[in-house]
Amino acid sequence: MHDNGYKGLNHFDNKGNARMVDISVKDDTTREAVARGEVIMQPATLELIARGRVAKGDVLGVARVAGIMAAKETGRLIPMAHPITITGVNVDFRLRQPDRVEIQARVRTTGKTGVEMEALTAVSVAGLTIYDMCKAVDREMVLGRVRLVHKSGGKSGTFERKDEDSWDM
């Protein structure tokens, strides 16, 4: 195969056609991925979310459920992603004064391919749910910095993103 512009992008065959990569011969191993992101908002919006936590209007409780359920939908949203039987998901939040909610998703599976996309999808949908539930008071929120911070299991080894602090959960 000559270098025709998509070398290295394994979701294309040698004619450049998109495909779901064959992983039949890969081993079943325990795999984990952790992704993070954040929603930037007005301080007053963060205040509303924070108060809801101690009272009852629990934005983050709904966003957590949305994120966990979205992890299970990943294979249906991302065209070339393999369907994966996830074995565990946690979605957590940190309120950062004055203006942001940080989101973390940890996904586990025992299977032939990693769960990066599941973790990233969980973070994104949890963030979009926060947006949805607060948009009546703050239309200008921004979902940002959605990124992979940890990955382990599988042949490619462990990945740790630099300069990420521990959430100690």
Place this chain on the structure above:
Amino acid sequence: MHDNGYKGLNHFDNKGNARMVDISVKDDTTREAVARGEVIMQPATLELIARGRVAKGDVLGVARVAGIMAAKETGRLIPMAHPITITGVNVDFRLRQPDRVEIQARVRTTGKTGVEMEALTAVSVAGLTIYDMCKAVDREMVLGRVRLVHKSGGKSGTFERKDEDSWDM
């Protein structure tokens, strides 16, 4: 209703329980929303995507389909979002040297509620699809700045985010 911490968050009833807000009496009007976001990557990754555009390994073609299909899934991903019969979706990309792909989704409907969530979901899933298709060469890509830039139709009037340039599409 006294101020119990979730005032203004209309996705909660007056006891703080989450609900899908009743919009039965709202008018059917033509509504539009435009959202944007970006995927930050290594310059070499952007180069691969750019070359695929002129050759055949079309990352952005697949991401566009993913974004359009995700707009239709919004009501199933976001817990309190209303199901909406979308009447039109465009997803576009701009390659920004040296290190990013910008994403824009424009969604239209004729209905009782807006399509902000549909546009934001389309952008997010298009961005996640770019991540998925390029992650074999660049694990550290970041999906960022997912935001609403325009909204029109409905009682709350037109919203234009400041400092956004025109994509002239």
Place this chain on the structure above:
Amino acid sequence: MHDNGYKGLNHFDNKGNARMVDISVKDDTTREAVARGEVIMQPATLELIARGRVAKGDVLGVARVAGIMAAKETGRLIPMAHPITITGVNVDFRLRQPDRVEIQARVRTTGKTGVEMEALTAVSVAGLTIYDMCKAVDREMVLGRVRLVHKSGGKSGTFERKDEDSWDM
């Protein structure tokens, strides 16, 4: 058509074949349905749920989200049900000492057919979610008495089930 055993069951045509009944010519009106059900459990299980409400292990918060999302899935679960663009959903719970959680779902739409199935589905899935979250401590819980208690809108008029108390919500 002679009486061949399915007369009155309008989900069959005059040969007895199942169909989705044609409602094209029905008017769009505002419609509402309220359904109720209950989960019977050991008193100790009810106690756990009750404590979670004041602490943070919020079984009912998760079940509420599940019920609301399930209302949106009704047309995909029930074969002959029409897809409906729901305009509002509330799911509520009452803890009844010593051994049960009562569930109520109220669903609204503006459309050509009623939302009884959506309300019943929301109650059922909220109940199943309570089961799922508590089954580690109580396998013998029973989901029961899932029933329609109110229906209004449309040509068939208002229905009120007898001997149902008001939830005053």
Place this chain on the structure above:
Amino acid sequence: MHDNGYKGLNHFDNKGNARMVDISVKDDTTREAVARGEVIMQPATLELIARGRVAKGDVLGVARVAGIMAAKETGRLIPMAHPITITGVNVDFRLRQPDRVEIQARVRTTGKTGVEMEALTAVSVAGLTIYDMCKAVDREMVLGRVRLVHKSGGKSGTFERKDEDSWDM
């Protein structure tokens, strides 16, 4: 961990946040669950269903398909349920004079967690489908007594609910 009200409910972490429990290290074993429920109706409605069985308006045939398909949707309906690759489903009915249809679902898998939720979901959706197909003649039907009657496989051992007769199928 102090006793903060959700002890024993393993779908919460030690801060009370909902999660999908990690089952990565559990063994793949053959597992089975059987659930039952019933739909109570007017005797005339049962008569219609019974006649449809010998004629062609086959309410129970449609409800069976709905139940089997719903078993496959369980992981998408129940927020904290693991996605499961089911390996077999049977849904059966017994007509009980004068006023009820009994429903039984048997689900099997080879995997890391049980299929109780799949069996309970199959019974519930089969029952809701009976309601849907007969509601034009009997709005007051009640779906009741949805319960687990048998469970085997996995570390927690076999469970048999007392006072359940055999269906001999």
Place this chain on the structure above:
Amino acid sequence: MHDNGYKGLNHFDNKGNARMVDISVKDDTTREAVARGEVIMQPATLELIARGRVAKGDVLGVARVAGIMAAKETGRLIPMAHPITITGVNVDFRLRQPDRVEIQARVRTTGKTGVEMEALTAVSVAGLTIYDMCKAVDREMVLGRVRLVHKSGGKSGTFERKDEDSWDM
């Protein structure tokens, strides 16, 4: 716009990018589409299906339910298709000696766009279901001649495919 190879294909914008065409300004009218197809099989397989019709192993009953449910999934399967709130579906079969089952789906809606794709999808999935249920005895069945035979409603007027007989249903 110069002729760049996709002129006339309205699912592409003037740069050739796929999109969901905007139909916001189209009128809501009653629309209907009828599609047909067939499954070719060994005579012995047709015989099994025919006997099942009078006995109980009802392949066609299951295929009918599958076709009706698939019509509701069309907007999720076909990338550029608009989501449509279908108002009625019929799926019918004709056994044609010696070797085929003919399938017909009739779909109706009141909306802004036609239901051709819904009718074609219903026929295809009903046919695939026949294949699935009979493949243990006949692997070489062929699903063929899936086609639109009638379309009415909307601005483009009525279409009738030539040389199609009436099913008189």
Place this chain on the structure above:
Amino acid sequence: MHDNGYKGLNHFDNKGNARMVDISVKDDTTREAVARGEVIMQPATLELIARGRVAKGDVLGVARVAGIMAAKETGRLIPMAHPITITGVNVDFRLRQPDRVEIQARVRTTGKTGVEMEALTAVSVAGLTIYDMCKAVDREMVLGRVRLVHKSGGKSGTFERKDEDSWDM
């Protein structure tokens, strides 16, 4: 069991009731299925598709994504099909002058049952997507000859349909 008309159709139990066949005890093996089909069209329509391939209005690129995603939906569309964790999918096209596009899908898994239905579903939905994207210029296209051409893995051994040429991909 006497011969009651559905003997050999293993998707029915010995009373003729539809079921999802129990495959719990089958071995996990690597399995592959290849299916093919075609869309017959006017030569001018084929010409448009062919030009889009070299320009940018890429009908086949969208149809490929649709086919790959549909393979993952198979277990939700076909009532008695088992959910399968697919490990690889390719969808390819051949343009055949003067009037047809041939479609081929190759699906792989490591599991307890074959992926024939997944391959056939991928071909069908890819074909329906071609229809959808070109229907504005050619309503009379026909999706035909959807068939299994190869199957390997599992106890039933390898199947090769006769008179199929090689696509050499």
